[in-house]
Amino acid sequence: MKAYLIFCSCMILSMGAVCQKQTVIQGIIQNDTIAGQILLIRGTDPFPDSETFMIVDSSQITNGRFKFKFKPANAEIYTLRIKQTNNFTSVIALPGDKTKLTWSINRKESRIASSGSMENDQYVNKMINKGRPIIIDVNRFQDSAAMYKKLGDSVMSRYYSLQNQYWFDSLQKYYVYLAYDKPMLYSSLYTVAKLSKMFPDEYVKTYLDQLPGSLRDSELAKEIKYRRFTLPEELAQVKSFADFDFIDTSFRSFSYQPYLGKIVLIDFWASWCAPCIENFPKIDSLIAKVDKQEFAVIGVSLDDSNKAWLAGLRRLQPGWVNIRDTKAWKGKVVSYFDIKSIPRYVLLGKDGTVINDRLDRNTLEDYILKYVRD
Structure with a gap:
């Protein structure tokens, strides 16, 4: 539920293109000890993996004031982060909109108020605050x-x-x-x-x-x-796992055809998921105990980017095939299996249809060994 509630204070808005007009976001920081730069970052992650790409602009904080002028192609959420601190907030930027912010920061809390924008009156003042x-x-x-x-x-x-x-x-x-x-x-x-x-x-x-x-x-x-x-x-049209679209580590379309005729364990994971990674040794142990002609493991990454996924593979070196749904948590496969958290393990039969879509990670090996050997 905590993860779900993040939406309340960090919402991603990707809107259709409209005429490019200059947008102004300016503000006052009510804390005399804060100086330096404030960053304007596209999206809701204040510490994105690819900061150079995500950072749109920076502004020097002078006498507690900052200002940004830019031309967003459409309405979108942006994060404001004071550089070299953990102080950040978010705001909606509309083409041609002018938003004024008052940002109060102290040891107990960080609070922001908006004026001049109907959109941010609702988003900042009513929804966030x-x-x-x-x-x-x-x-x-x-x-x-x-x-x-x-x-x-x-x-x-x-x-x-x-x-x-x-x-x-x-x-x-x-x-x-x-x-x-x-x-x-x-x-x-x-x-x-x-x-x-x-x-x-x-x-x-x-x-x-x-x-x-x-x-x-x-x-x-x-x-x-x-x-x-x-x-x-x-x-409703999905008949087997082969009906979903994935890419392999070479960014080519993945084919499930070579796995037909085998029992297959699907491991839904992500490079940031500690419980997923903790279970890797159990999967290695399982693979060592079964006939590779009869059984296979396929990891399906739900990482948000290819970069994070491939970096995770280089770091962890899992001993099984890995693929990725490029739509990550918005992908069709996530909806089909109603995946709310990971790791999630799904066992497929020799025809690619589901045998069990909610395997317990603690009893994974015993269940599969019994199934394969029977």
Whole structure:
């Protein structure tokens, strides 16, 4: 749930092209001890792998003030990060928009307020600022529930679990209310995308049709339409693992054909996933105990980039074939297997169809050895 809540304060918006107009983001930092540079970074990651590519501009902080002028091709989320610190926040940049920020930073918290932009009035002032205290409480309740469960106190664990769920649901309903209240904003479109199940099909269809051209033709609107109305039909047509699209380490299209006739373990993982990597020795042990003519392992990376994936392979040197879904967590295979976390293990039969799509990583070897030998 924590990972899901990141969306509340870090939302990625990729919108359709509109006329390129100069966008201005300027602000005041209310902390006399902060100086140096502030970075304007495309996207929501304040510390991206490819910083040179992602950093759009930098501005010198002078007397607590900074200013950016640039021409985004479309509406998008940008991260502002004070260089050589862990202080960062996010803002929506619209072509031609002028946003003024007041950024208060102290030892206890970092808080930002926006003026001059209707979009950031909703995104910064109403979604981030009003949502942040609730997010903190939700995470605190979740941690408390886990702590009391570990201590064996089921009463207190249940109490904090209920508190966690109540405030989590309340936060979602608040974002949905904002989306209904001002539907023509980019942040509202993103809420419809992220909390899709809370909006009826008929509303979503009508909503997408009534959007202005710049929004209706955006990549985000197209993604909503695809995932809501087209993807379910495509998933219904999937008959075996061979029906999914992947690339190999040479960036060529992967073919499942050579694996037909074998029992295959699919290992969904990512280079940043510690539990995934911790289980690699168990997979090595399993491979050593089975006939390679009868059994194979295929790793499917859900890394966000080829760079991160290949760097992980060079570092870890797994002894089995590795492929990647270039759409990562937005890929069709993730939706098909309803993958919410990794590692995730799926066992396929000799015809590529699913035998078991939720193997326990702790009993992986025993289950597969029994299946293969039987």
